[in-house]
Amino acid sequence: xxxxxxxxxxxxxxxxxxxxxxxxxxxxxxxxxxxxxxxxxxxxxxxxxxxxxxxxxxxxxxxxxxxxxxxxxxxxxxxxxxxxxxxxxxxxxxxxxxxxxxxxxxxxxxxxxxxxxxxxxxxxxxxxxxxxxxxxxxxxxxxxxxxxxxxxxxxxxxxxxxxxxxxxxxxxxxxxxxxxxxxxxxxxxxxxxxxxxxxxxxxxxxxxxxxxxxxxxxxxxxxxxxxxxxxxxxxxxxxxxxxxxxxxxxxxxxxxxxxxxxxxxxxxxxxxxxxxxxxxxxxxxxxxxxxxxxxxxxxxxxxxxxxxxxxxxxxxxxxxxxxxxxxxxxxxxxxxxxx
Amino acid sequence: xxxxxxxxxxxxxxxxxxxxxxxxxxxxxxxxxxxxxxxxxxxxxxxxxxxxxxxxxxxxxxxxxxxxxxxxxxxxxxxxxxxxxxxxxxxxxxxxxxxxxxxxxxxxxxxxxxxxxxxxxxxxxxxxxxxxxxxxxxxxxxxxxxxxxxxxxxxxxxxxxxxxxxxxxxxxxxxxxxxxxxxxxxxxxxxxxxxxxxxxxxxxxxxxxxxxxxxxxxxxxxxxxxxxxxxxxxxxxxxxxxxxxxxxxxxxxxxxxxxxxxxxxxxxxxxxxxxxxxxxxxxxxxx
Numbered sequence: 094x095x096x097x098x099x100x101x102x103x104x105x106x107x108x109x110x111x112x113x114x115x116x117x118x119x120x121x122x123x124x125x126x127x128x129x130x131x132x133x134x135x136x137x138x139x140x141x142x143x144x145x146x147x148x149x150x151x152x153x154x155x156x157x158x159x160x161x162x163x164x165x166x167x168x169x170x171x172x173x174x175x176x177x178x179x180x181x182x183x184x185x186x187x188x189x190x191x192x193x194x195x196x197x198x199x200x201x202x203x204x205x206x207x208x209x210x211x212x213x214x215x216x217x218x219x220x221x222x223x224x225x226x227x228x229x230x231x232x233x234x235x236x237x238x239x240x241x242x243x244x245x246x247x248x249x250x251x252x253x254x255x256x257x258x259x260x261x262x263x264x265x266x267x268x269x270x271x272x273x274x275x276x277x278x279x280x281x282x283x284x285x286x287x288x289x290x291x292x293x294x295x296x297x298x299x300x301x302x303x304x305x306x307x308x309x310x311x312x313x314x315x316x317x318x319x320x321x322x323x324x325x326x327x328x329x330x331x332x333x334x335x336x337x338x339x340x341x342x343x344x345x346x347x348x349x350x351x352x353x354x355x356x357x358x359x360x361x362x363x364x365x366x367x368x369x370x371x372x373x374x375x376x377x378x379x380x381x382x383x384x385x386x387x388x389x390x391x392x393x394x395x396x397x398x399x400x401x402x403x404x405x406x407x408x409x410x411x412x413x414x415x416x417x418x419x420x421x422x423x424x425x426x427x428x429x430x431x432x
Numbered sequence: 433x434x435x436x437x438x439x440x441x442x443x444x445x446x447x448x449x450x451x452x453x454x455x456x457x458x459x460x461x462x463x464x465x466x467x468x469x470x471x472x473x474x475x476x477x478x479x480x481x482x483x484x485x486x487x488x489x490x491x492x493x494x495x496x497x498x499x500x501x502x503x504x505x506x507x508x509x510x511x512x513x514x515x516x517x518x519x520x521x522x523x524x525x526x527x528x529x530x531x532x533x534x535x536x537x538x539x540x541x542x543x544x545x546x547x548x549x550x551x552x553x554x555x556x557x558x559x560x561x562x563x564x565x566x567x568x569x570x571x572x573x574x575x576x577x578x579x580x581x582x583x584x585x586x587x588x589x590x591x592x593x594x595x596x597x598x599x600x601x602x603x604x605x606x607x608x609x610x611x612x613x614x615x616x617x618x619x620x621x622x623x624x625x626x627x628x629x630x631x632x633x634x635x636x637x638x639x640x641x642x643x644x645x646x647x648x649x650x651x652x653x654x655x656x657x658x659x660x661x662x663x664x665x666x667x668x669x670x671x672x673x674x675x676x677x678x679x680x681x682x683x684x685x686x687x688x689x690x691x692x693x694x695x696x697x698x699x700x701x702x703x704x705x706x707x708x709x710x711x712x713x714x715x716x717x718x719x
Contacts, residue, residue, distance in 0.1 A: 168436070199436045213454040269466075296449045299440040390451050 157187035157399075163406065164414035168193040171298060173305045175399070179312050181325045189305050189399070191298065192406050194413055198295045208292060215289030215386035218281040226275040233258040233266025287412045293389040294405070304328070304396045309336050309357070311344035316351035323355070329393030330354055335384050337400040356392065360384050360404045514559040514633065516581040519550055521589055522567025528575070538576040538681050538690065541602065541610045554607040563597075565589065576679045578645075581636075587643060588663045591656055596670070596679045600645040601629040601637050606688045613689070617698045622708070625694040625717055626686050645685060686719045693717065 157175050175187035191197070233239060239258030246253050254261075260268040281289075297303040304326075311319065323332055331354035334345070339359040349355040361383035382388070384405065389395055397405070411418050447453065466472075489496045527533045532547045541560055544550050552558045560580025568589035575595040582599060590597045602610065605624045609616040629637045629646075637644035640651035641659075660667040670676055686694055695717030697706040708714055 193436075197436060197440065199439065208457075209449070209454060210457045212449065213456045216451060216454060217456075295440070296443065299443045300446075300448055301444060302448065387451070390449060390454070393448065393450075 157189050159188075160190045162190060162192050164192070164194070164410050166193050168197065171196045173298070173303065175305050175307060176326070177307050178319075178322060179310060181322050184326070186307065189402070191402070192410065195291050195406055195409055196294055196298045196303070198291055208288075211285060211289050211292050212296070212386060212390065214281060214285055215293075216390065218279070218286075219385060219387045222278045222280070224277040226271060226277065227273075228271035229273045230267040230270035232268065232270070233260060236266045239266075283412070287409060289386045290384070290405075291409060291413070293386045294395075297389060297395045302329070302394050304394065305402060306396055306398055308342075308398050308400075309334055309345045310342045311348055314344040314347040316348045319345075319348040319355060320352065323394075328396075331392040332356075332394045332396055333358060333388055333392035334396045334398075335360060335401045336398045337404040354392075356388070358382065358384055358388060360401050361408070511557070513557065515557045516560055516562035517550065517552060517558055518562045518564045519544065519579075520564045520566035521571040521586055523549070524563070524575075524577075525567060525571050525573055528573040533575075535573055535575050536675070536678065538578065538678065540578040540683075540689075541580070541607070542613055542689065545611050552607065552611050554604045554611065557604070558607065559604070560600075560602055560607065574675065574679075576681060578683070582642070584641070584659070585663075588659055588665070591659065591667065592663070592665045594668050594670075594673065594679075597643050598645050598682065599637060599642050600683070601626075601633060602688065603627040610688055614700075617700050620697065620699070622697050622717075623688065623692055623694050626688050628685070645682070684719050686717075 162170060171191040171193055172188050173191055174185050175189050176184050177186050178184075233256065236258040239256040241257075242255050243257050244251060244254070256262075257264075258266045260266055294303065323329075334349070334355070334357045336357065337360045341357055345357060349357050384401075486492075489498065491497070524533075527547055527549065528535055532549070533539060533543060537543075541552070544561060545552055550561065552561065563577070563579045563582040563586045565583055565585035568585050571589045572593050573595065574593055575590065576597075577590060577595065578598045578600050580599060580601065582597065587597055603624075603626065606626050609624060628634070634646075636642055638646045640647040640655040643652060643655070656667060670679055673679060681690070683690065684693075688694070692698070692705075693707075695708050695713060699706060708717065
């Protein structure tokens with residue numbers, strides 16, 4: 094269960110009573126990655142809980158209590174806990190500020206505000222623009238036969254017909270049927286796409302399904318560790334992890350590769366990537382897409398890293414708040430030189 | 433921006449927004465269907481659509497409300513309803529005073545009809561006589577009367593003066609026989625077995641408050657006391673009365689005359705009474 098968020102840093106004592114008592118005493122909160130790796134590989138005989146705190150590595154808590162926001166708003170910033178994936182207990186390590194223009198839109202039926210229908214438009218667009226309709230039926234010209242007049246025009250007592258492939262006939266040609274591969278590609282306007290991302294993030298935040306983590310490092314590549322972690326945090330059935338890079342921690346890649354409902358995604362990619370090894374500890378992502386509305390809503394929980402958070406805010410605020418960027422279509426360069 | 437917080441907190445308690453519960457804004461989307469063919473276009477043949485509306489007040493073929501005849505259901509099924517010609521207590525007292533009725537014998541429908549003052553016609557669905565309460569304050573005859581319909585005040589007037597009253601049902605065949613017994617006996621047919629009351633009046637004749645002939649005698653005795661207390665008169669003890677036997681005389685439910693049983697044939701010419709011997713007939717006519 095999560096505690097309510099407070100704006101004041103002094104109230105963090107409520108959230109970290111144990112840590113605050115031991116503030117003067119240095120204490121280890123994170124094991125070294127080598128220890129954990131040894132443990133995961135079985136070379137270390139001690140379990141994770143048995144690792145003794147060492148004086149060599151220490152972190153003062155809380156790690157993060159505020160963050161410098163670009164384009165600061167008059168509205169007070171939203172706040173979220175900063176968590177870590179490296180341990181299942183005492184996993185809250187700070188508080189981060191979130192930009193209210195991204196994570197706290199005003200919900201009302203108005204342009205450029207929180208709207209459920211904007212989410213619908215984005216999902217509709219993502220489903221639709223890639224759709225190609227391959228259905229094709231034959232017209233009367235393409236049907237075989239039908240050149241001969243089936244019976245004479247007059248004096249038979251029957252209706253007058255000129256071809257057995259007329260659209261009126263059973264087994265006749267089809268008029269105005271679907272014809273050939275037809276593209277449904279269209280681009281949703283930029284503003285609607287940006288607004289969709291902002292709305293999605295707002296919804297996820299308002300419904301307590303958005304979580305900020307320090308990074309995506311896992312101590313073990315065992316999928317059960319990740320599943321237990323998600324269960325202890327009550328993150329639901331499906332989780333989408335988002336980082337700002339298209340390469341991730343090896344343990345994370347292996348663990349999420351085993352579990353279908355856990356997926357990793359970069360904030361933005363320029364081209365599709367294949368999963369391949371670039372380092373001992375990092376793997377490329379195979380994802381062809383960056384963070385998008387469809388994936389956000391498909392997963393129950395959205396987990397952002399700090400770097401991803403920075404990137405998302407930077408890119409979206411550029412659209413929302415930067416006047417130069419917003420009015421680029423009307424700039425001299427876009428319009429062209431005057432003659 | 434407290435309103436933002438309030439709105440988002442509402443959203444927090446709603447179901448999770450997911451791919452399944454998204455909706456566009458209400459309104460028509462997509463293409464209209466192609467209207468093709470000879471009459472498929474926008475133009476209609478004759479005027480615009482408003483001219484083809486039915487006239488005001490048209491009810492799709494029904495007779496409209498301004499031409500409809502009012503329905504008055506008060507006389508519905510009047511030909512089948514049971515009729516009870518009235519006889520007031522004043523008339524009854526007058527008949528007694530003029531010597532047209534002998535009060536030393538029980539009074540029934542035949543007695544009343546023999547006065548030739550009251551007309552009962554079974555062809556007009558007359559199921560007997562209704563004893564009304566007019567003249568209840570002057571009624572003083574001590575009678576044992578059997579009537580087909582009456583009310584509470586008339587019962588109280590009879591019982592206050594020391595008499596007894598019974599309500600009994602007769603079917604139309606019995607009424608026909610009782611209205612003119614001479615005519616009936618000349619027909620030479622057996623005395624009919626009185627039928628039980630029909631469903632609409634069986635409650636009335638089973639109720640002790642109406643002194644129904646199908647009610648429990650013990651309940652009738654209690655009802656007499658209750659009515660005396662309600663109306664405020666002293667009920668005389670009938671067992672001390674010298675006319676006790678006459679006052680407590682009652683017919684069998686299947687019987688229509690004292691001394692004669694159903695199934696018997698009265699021969700006036702030879703002054704004999706023929707009784708059935710066939711066991712089937714005996715079983716049929718027995719009460």
